[in-house]
Amino acid sequence: MVKALSDTYLTFKTIFTGMGITFRHLFTKSVTVQYPVQRDVLPERVRLKLHVNIDDCIGCRLCERACPVECIDIGTIKSTDDVDLGETSTGHKKKLWVDKFDIDMAKCCYCELCVHPCPTDCITMVEEYEYSVYDRNDLIFPFSDMTPEQIEEANRKLEEEAEAKSRKKEEAMLAKKKKAEAQAAGGEADGDKPKDAASGGSTEAGGSAETGGEEAGGEGAGTEKSGTGKSDAEASGDGDADAEKAARRAEREARRAARRAEREAKKKSE
Amino acid sequence: MQQFLESFLPAGPVVVFVFSIIPLMIILIYALFAIWLERKVAGHIQDRLGPMQTGGWHGWAQTLADLLKMIQKEDIVPAKADRFLFKMAPFIAFAASYAAFVAIPFSSGYIGSMIDIGVFYIVAITSLLSVSIIMAGWASNNKWSLLGAMRTAAQTVSYEVPTVVTILSVIIVTGTLNLMEVTEMQTGNAFLGFLPSWLIFHSPFMVIAFVLFFIASLAEAHRVPFDLPESESELVGGYQTEYSGMRWGLFMLTEYADMLLLSLVGATLFFGGWNSPFGSFMDGPVWGAFWMLFKGMVLVFVMMWLRWTLPRLRVDQLMNLCWKYLIPLSFVNLVLIALWEMIF
Amino acid sequence: MTNVKENRPGPEVTLSPPVDAGNGLKTQEMVISMGPQHPSTHGVLRMELTLNGEIVTRAIPHIGYLHRCFEKHSEAMNDYAKVIPYVDRMDYVAAMNNELGYAIAMERLMDIRVNDRVEYIRVIMSELQRIASHLLAVGTFGLDIGAFTPFLYCFIEREKILDIFEKASGARLLYNYIWIGGLMNDVPADFKTDTAAFVKSFRPKIKELNDLLSHNKIFIDRTANVGVLPEKVAINYGVSGPSLRGSGVEWDLRKDDPYSIYDRFEFDVIVGQGEMGTVGDCWDRYIVRVWEMEESLKIIEQALDQMPDEGDVQEAVPKKIRPPAGEIYCRTETPRGELGYYIISDKSTTPFRVKARAPSFVNLSVLPAISIGAMVADMVAIIGSIDIVLGEVDR
Numbered sequence A: 001m002v003k004a005l006s007d008t009y010l011t012f013k014t015i016f017t018g019m020g021i022t023f024r025h026l027f028t029k030s031v032t033v034q035y036p037v038q039r040d041v042l043p044e045r046v047r048l049k050l051h052v053n054i055d056d057c058i059g060c061r062l063c064e065r066a067c068p069v070e071c072i073d074i075g076t077i078k079s080t081d082d083v084d085l086g087e088t089s090t091g092h093k094k095k096l097w098v099d100k101f102d103i104d105m106a107k108c109c110y111c112e113l114c115v116h117p118c119p120t121d122c123i124t125m126v127e128e129y130e131y132s133v134y135d136r137n138d139l140i141f142p143f144s145d146m147t148p149e150q151i152e153e154a155n156r157k158l159e160e161e162a163e164a165k166s167r168k169k170e171e172a173m174l175a176k177k178k179k180a181e182a183q184a185a186g187g188e189a190d191g192d193k194p195k196d197a198a199s200g201g202s203t204e205a206g207g208s209a210e211t212g213g214e215e216a217g218g219e220g221a222g223t224e225k226s227g228t229g230k231s232d233a234e235a236s237g238d239g240d241a242d243a244e245k246a247a248r249r250a251e252r253e254a255r256r257a258a259r260r261a262e263r264e265a266k267k268k269s270e
Numbered sequence B: 001m002q003q004f005l006e007s008f009l010p011a012g013p014v015v016v017f018v019f020s021i022i023p024l025m026i027i028l029i030y031a032l033f034a035i036w037l038e039r040k041v042a043g044h045i046q047d048r049l050g051p052m053q054t055g056g057w058h059g060w061a062q063t064l065a066d067l068l069k070m071i072q073k074e075d076i077v078p079a080k081a082d083r084f085l086f087k088m089a090p091f092i093a094f095a096a097s098y099a100a101f102v103a104i105p106f107s108s109g110y111i112g113s114m115i116d117i118g119v120f121y122i123v124a125i126t127s128l129l130s131v132s133i134i135m136a137g138w139a140s141n142n143k144w145s146l147l148g149a150m151r152t153a154a155q156t157v158s159y160e161v162p163t164v165v166t167i168l169s170v171i172i173v174t175g176t177l178n179l180m181e182v183t184e185m186q187t188g189n190a191f192l193g194f195l196p197s198w199l200i201f202h203s204p205f206m207v208i209a210f211v212l213f214f215i216a217s218l219a220e221a222h223r224v225p226f227d228l229p230e231s232e233s234e235l236v237g238g239y240q241t242e243y244s245g246m247r248w249g250l251f252m253l254t255e256y257a258d259m260l261l262l263s264l265v266g267a268t269l270f271f272g273g274w275n276s277p278f279g280s281f282m283d284g285p286v287w288g289a290f291w292m293l294f295k296g297m298v299l300v301f302v303m304m305w306l307r308w309t310l311p312r313l314r315v316d317q318l319m320n321l322c323w324k325y326l327i328p329l330s331f332v333n334l335v336l337i338a339l340w341e342m343i344f
Numbered sequence C: 001m002t003n004v005k006e007n008r009p010g011p012e013v014t015l016s017p018p019v020d021a022g023n024g025l026k027t028q029e030m031v032i033s034m035g036p037q038h039p040s041t042h043g044v045l046r047m048e049l050t051l052n053g054e055i056v057t058r059a060i061p062h063i064g065y066l067h068r069c070f071e072k073h074s075e076a077m078n079d080y081a082k083v084i085p086y087v088d089r090m091d092y093v094a095a096m097n098n099e100l101g102y103a104i105a106m107e108r109l110m111d112i113r114v115n116d117r118v119e120y121i122r123v124i125m126s127e128l129q130r131i132a133s134h135l136l137a138v139g140t141f142g143l144d145i146g147a148f149t150p151f152l153y154c155f156i157e158r159e160k161i162l163d164i165f166e167k168a169s170g171a172r173l174l175y176n177y178i179w180i181g182g183l184m185n186d187v188p189a190d191f192k193t194d195t196a197a198f199v200k201s202f203r204p205k206i207k208e209l210n211d212l213l214s215h216n217k218i219f220i221d222r223t224a225n226v227g228v229l230p231e232k233v234a235i236n237y238g239v240s241g242p243s244l245r246g247s248g249v250e251w252d253l254r255k256d257d258p259y260s261i262y263d264r265f266e267f268d269v270i271v272g273q274g275e276m277g278t279v280g281d282c283w284d285r286y287i288v289r290v291w292e293m294e295e296s297l298k299i300i301e302q303a304l305d306q307m308p309d310e311g312d313v314q315e316a317v318p319k320k321i322r323p324p325a326g327e328i329y330c331r332t333e334t335p336r337g338e339l340g341y342y343i344i345s346d347k348s349t350t351p352f353r354v355k356a357r358a359p360s361f362v363n364l365s366v367l368p369a370i371s372i373g374a375m376v377a378d379m380v381a382i383i384g385s386i387d388i389v390l391g392e393v394d395r
């Protein structure tokens, strides 16, 4: 009986406390943001959409390799000696045409792993979040600004150059062969050497003329390798990189801020 | 009212029709408003805003838009369901609560039917609701629905007892079952010269009776904390699980109509029905209707407020509360009120 | 054609034979599928319940609806850092804690030491995340019991934490913020004031939550003495985290096997005391979470005081992550319990194996043991009180 009474008392007491709280909330200010009309002020680092400033991209593919879901697809064409692609705003020399730079935002997991390794800070997260589409393929954002004609042109030039180079190399090889033959003819005494040269002549030549061989290996493999070479070089140069790192990051932050300010100014002017 | 209608309408069935359609209009308009209000109350209690877009001012047309959407929806009947019962259930549910409004005196000039057993009739006809819910739960051929229906059967049967007993204790005082007469008894200022002579001020036990009645009516209307038949976090949707479109909408309408019905009964029995709280000031048939609905809405609001505050009871606790607390208490209260009547 | 029934996975449910109820009617148990589209199974858990009326006589959880091959994915990554986004997605409501565990495991494997600023930021972040996660657990638990409003109050507070995270990392749910050897970014300049303001504003909210929900009589009736998990059973099943502490076992890895810098802070380990019913009931598990938020606030306050202002958060981030061949098991205390990573390295940049011991998965296994004899409504309470995240159960 006593328990029943105290239970009843407790029930009413707690119910009225609860009602008091909800009643107070009835008149407190709502936290709702009336979205399309009002918008939250987003913090600086929001990750909403990737943007690539293609003018600054050197086609190093570091971003592509950093992505855990493989949603960045980059194609590059090596530029020929007669064209100068200029420099990026960060002072990096551009050596590759970037004929394809597709980011599939439908696959992207917004982890921002691609943003950090970029040497020229041209891949960034921007404050744009209303880009839903009806077709999933529309979420593949192409960033390359090359026209098909330009791509063809670049490919053709590269082929021509490669042909020229390989011709040169063949000539060089021939010359070498001749030299070897001459040597062989000159000294009959070392028995196995001439045979070796005759059978594996081409591979040895390829190995000795390192850069030439790589270029002859076709554009895909060539660019891939040059990319790796670059990253490895950066990785091995740990000592000075460490010293410069803080400065570099500060610089990067500043650049990002500047870019954001620019964008905002643009938005405002619109 | 009937005479008033007859003065400009041809007599006969038309007048009867117009006369009987009035509660339906009230229910529909009220439902539109109450669902909107519920959303707003829920929203603001939870520090949100609730609907804001549809119709301009604070989303007033949201329910209307939802209604249009619901009407357009496909009428889905599960393949293995008992088609006839499944389709009938929502209509019976709504019919039951609509029929009950006939005995409610909306104002001194309007009552659907001046039946002498008004309260008794209301209590009886609302029981139909549980029949329809069991129909819906059984016909859906869904185990969750069935569980919901089972709970409802148990709940309604138990809660009818305290409701009737508390009503009975009011009837002891009034001596009539006719709600119009009950209301008329409460006209004027009786107690201490300034308190309206509402039954709730009649004796302290009346307050207890009201609290008991209110709790029982929450259970009757299946509102939190007694919304077990449809408790969505346990039984998915209870008996409504398989319903969609307008059939579901009818259940929704019934729920709100039931809330209003019980609130109006509560207002009539305890708060003077259509009587103005200021004596003869702001009195009259039109003001009467206003006061009646206003009092009903206040109770409805409290129901909403409770809903957004409290968790839900478990089914055995619900029974516990009913049989171990409400029923004994209401009987004791009944005796006390009777004694009070005898002494004073 | 193959018979679908024969290929059905999982144990076959055999019903008890029909019983004569004595009036010519026969009654039999009923099998009901709770989930995966049930509103209260916290995602896509499916419970196969055998019911006698509303009483559960058998409960079999079926999992795997959210399986995303976390471990296989990790083995396919050619960089240990790329695993972090996947780690985030295991327990998606406590991503920071997941990252922290992984980062610490890798740092131990590679013998990296991070500086104090990183440690403090990590601790603050993971405690904030613990609060956020407990808020969600407590809120949805209330929702399961039928109280809608406390859930949204909890969410309002959780949003504030997510705002702090967003300012620091740019993301609100899956941060990829704690890196191996450091952090993605340093925290913004106003981080300290933001966090301190949150801590200050949050204390009264715990009280409000207690008034509105924890001490509500109906809520107590619904949760006390329900789903009692005795101490022995909990230990036998390997339950960890608040669910274990709710059973009265004082076991918190932050105290008992300190990682990071948790040994520098003063806080209490909250255990269930059976205040409202039996030790180890749903209410105890619930209240442990509520008071743990308070303890987390204490840790955050201390950490904010002690945090050094200087320090490069990327100082120790390795350029190339190539751990020495070997293996490591490292466990940390996430909001759900003991999260262990077992990592094997074969000296390449690709992980040979990353296995996660997910607390939710282990905690879920105790469900059949404690739900016998409960009612359907209690089932909902029990699932809610164990606080599983299906992303982590299935991985």
Ligand code: SF4
Residues within 6 Å of the ligand: A050, A066, A067, A068, A069, A070, A071, A072, A103, A107, A108, A109, A110, A111, A112, A113, A114, A115
């Ligand atoms: S944000 Fe992450 S997932 Fe998206 S493109 Fe960059 S690396 Fe890939």
Ligand code: SF4
Residues within 6 Å of the ligand: A052, A056, A057, A058, A059, A060, A061, A062, A063, A064, A074, A117, A118, A119, A120, A121, A122, A123
């Ligand atoms: S890392 Fe930067 S520069 Fe390199 S390919 Fe990607 S976007 Fe271009």
